[in-house]
Amino acid sequence: MRSSLFSSIVIAGLLSAAAGHGAVAVPASTPPFQVLPAPQRGSIEPVYYYRGRYYPYRYHGHYYRHRSHRNGHWHYY
Numbered sequence: 070m071r072s073s074l075f076s077s078i079v080i081a082g083l084l085s086a087a088a089g090h091g092a093v094a095v096p097a098s099t100p101p102f103q104v105l106p107a108p109q110r111g112s113i114e115p116v117y118y119y120r121g122r123y124y125p126y127r128y129h130g131h132y133y134r135h136r137s138h139r140n141g142h143w144h145y146y
Contacts, residue, residue: 117124117132124132126145133145 117127119132122134124134126133126136128136128143128145131145136143136145138144
């Protein structure tokens with residue numbers, strides 16, 4: 070019983086593969102994920118720690134946690 074069932078499944082698979090189904094490709098409207106460029110050598114920004122706190126920016130010898138771009142230049146706070 071098992072061998073006849075197995076052989077019928079194998080035969081059905083071979084016939085299905087032999088029939089050949091055409092592949093259809095549809096152009097994607099939007100990419101499924103965003104590709105980021107690889108970081109360039111030397112593009113790692115320094116991170117500063119002072120008394121256990123994290124300060125990503127240093128400006129004129131002082132450390133800041135935030136910055137914003139207004140009126141054509143950076144403002145640190």
